[in-house]
Amino acid sequence: MDYGHPALADRLAAEYVLGTLRGGARRRFDTLLPAHPLLRGAVADWQVRLAPLADSVLGVEPSAQLWPRIEQRLFASERQDALPWWRRLGVWQGWATAATVAAIGLGVLLNQPQPVQPPIVIVLNANPDAAGVLPARFVASVTADGRALVLRPVDAVALDANRALELWAVPGQGAPRSLGLVRPDQATTVLRTQLLDNTAAFAVSLEPAGGSPTGAPTGPILSLGSI
Amino acid sequence: MTTASPRSEERSRDLAALLAQVSLGDRAAFRTLYRHTSAHLLGVVLRIQRDRAQAEDVLQEVYVNVWRAAQSFDGRLSQPLTWLTSIARNRAIDALRRHRTEPATVSSTVAGAGADDDHDMLQNFASDAPGPTDLLEQAADARALRQCLGALSGEQQQCVALAFYQGLSHAEVAAHLRQPLGSVKSWVRRGLMALKSCLDRLGVAR
Numbered sequence: 522m523d524y525g526h527p528a529l530a531d532r533l534a535a536e537y538v539l540g541t542l543r544g545g546a547r548r549r550f551d552t553l554l555p556a557h558p559l560l561r562g563a564v565a566d567w568q569v570r571l572a573p574l575a576d577s578v579l580g581v582e583p584s585a586q587l588w589p590r591i592e593q594r595l596f597a598s599e600r601q602d603a604l605p606w607w608r609r610l611g612v613w614q615g616w617a618t619a620a621t622v623a624a625i626g627l628g629v630l631l632n633q634p635q636p637v638q639p640p641i642v643i644v645l646n647a648n649p650d651a652a653g654v655l656p657a658r659f660v661a662s663v664t665a666d667g668r669a670l671v672l673r674p675v676d677a678v679a680l681d682a683n684r685a686l687e688l689w690a691v692p693g694q695g696a697p698r699s700l701g702l703v704r705p706d707q708a709t710t711v712l713r714t715q716l717l718d719n720t721a722a723f724a725v726s727l728e729p730a731g732g733s734p735t736g737a738p739t740g741p742i743l744s745l746g747s748i
Numbered sequence: 749m750t751t752a753s754p755r756s757e758e759r760s761r762d763l764a765a766l767l768a769q770v771s772l773g774d775r776a777a778f779r780t781l782y783r784h785t786s787a788h789l790l791g792v793v794l795r796i797q798r799d800r801a802q803a804e805d806v807l808q809e810v811y812v813n814v815w816r817a818a819q820s821f822d823g824r825l826s827q828p829l830t831w832l833t834s835i836a837r838n839r840a841i842d843a844l845r846r847h848r849t850e851p852a853t854v855s856s857t858v859a860g861a862g863a864d865d866d867h868d869m870l871q872n873f874a875s876d877a878p879g880p881t882d883l884l885e886q887a888a889d890a891r892a893l894r895q896c897l898g899a900l901s902g903e904q905q906q907c908v909a910l911a912f913y914q915g916l917s918h919a920e921v922a923a924h925l926r927q928p929l930g931s932v933k934s935w936v937r938r939g940l941m942a943l944k945s946c947l948d949r950l951g952v953a954r
Contacts, residue, residue: 531944532937535944536936536940539908539912539936540837540912540916540917541911541917541918547841551838565825566953568830569826569830570889570943571912572827573890573893573894574913575833575837578788578791579791580787580788580790580791581787581790581794582786582787583787583790583804584804587804587808591782591811591812594808594812595812684824696772729824737769738768738771739764740822741819741820
């Protein structure tokens with residue numbers, strides 16, 4: 522079945538959202554969805570069209586034991602899937618690189634004759650969960666004293682005009698800190714005083730134009746690299 | 749473009765903010781999200797999975813999904829409640845093949861739901877008479893859908909209602925209506941296409 526064909530994609534998406542797509546066909550569709558932007562777009566459109574049908578559903582209070590069961594399932598022991606995305610770095614083994622050393626002339630940038638220690642290079646790999654949203658990989662070079670970071674996209678990111686890419690320093694505990702917006706097509710330089718303090722990883726998220734309105738990531742995490 | 753009411757827009761923003769916090773691992777925000785949405789989502793699931801115990805199992809799956817997938821919610825692409833409702837409907841439909849060994853019979857043996865209830869619900873939705881949806885502040889999208897549903901043939905409306913509201917498959921709709929399977933598939937397909945053209949004309953979705 523050619524899932525790239527728009528009319529067929531639309532018909533399947535409609536029946537998927539309505540609920541009449543069943544059995545093997547539904548399972549196949551579910552499997553393909555993450556990798557097919559055309560299908561996902563069609564599904565999103567049908568969800569918008571049919572969404573009001575679900576508004577009139579009368580609410581039914583779940584039994585009191587349900588929430589404790591959910592908590593137990595997710596949080597009882599510190600399970601991997603209970604960790605927020607920036608702590609699930611083990612899942613990214615094979616994707617994240619160990620810290621490597623490269624000679625990059627950041628000394629010129631900081632008006633220093635020569636860095637005392639070589640810069641740290643971190644590869645921010647594409648988040649497999651978000652690869653369907655917007656593929657994005659970056660390389661970050663950070664001076665050893667943590668005062669400057671240069672972020673470079675591996676390939677130019679196809680960013681919509683009404684979106685922005687925002688860079689975050691992710692601590693071991695606590696919320697990510699914004700390092701500001703970064704360019705999708707060229708290197709961006711970030712100057713701070715302590716980029717490496719209390720930082721376990723760097724991440725790039727997709728935000729509305731102008732960046733996150735809340736001070737925390739509001740869009741999907743496209744790319745992550747641990748130090 | 750949706751011209752949502754101020755109250756529903758505010759609710760949407762609140763839910764989006766909660767989801768953003770959940771994506772950061774904020775358990776308190778997750779608890780709040782559950783408190784605000786679990787009754788609605790259980791209602792959604794119960795329409796498809798009538799057994800209360802199984803529906804609550806499904807709801808547990810739904811919130812586990814929400815916790816894990818919160819980081820992929822994009823507030824620019826979809827409304828939070830639509831996103832949550834879709835997860836609930838999908839998990840409920842997936843659970844049907846696991847728990848249902850025979851097709852659900854849509855009859856008055858199901859407590860509280862006569863065979864005509866959902867037709868009536870759709871009639872109310874499709875007509876101008878005040879119905880449950882009129883008690884809420886309506887988004888323009890809901891009015892558009894109501895208008896477009898009203899333009900479908902009776903058979904098309906019935907099939908769409910049974911499929912959406914009761915989670916019936918083509919075969920189950922055919923059994924319920926005592927109509928050939930081919931006719932039901934055709935009514936569903938044509939009904940959906942007619943909805944799409946009508947809603948496109950009114951500017952809903954793309």
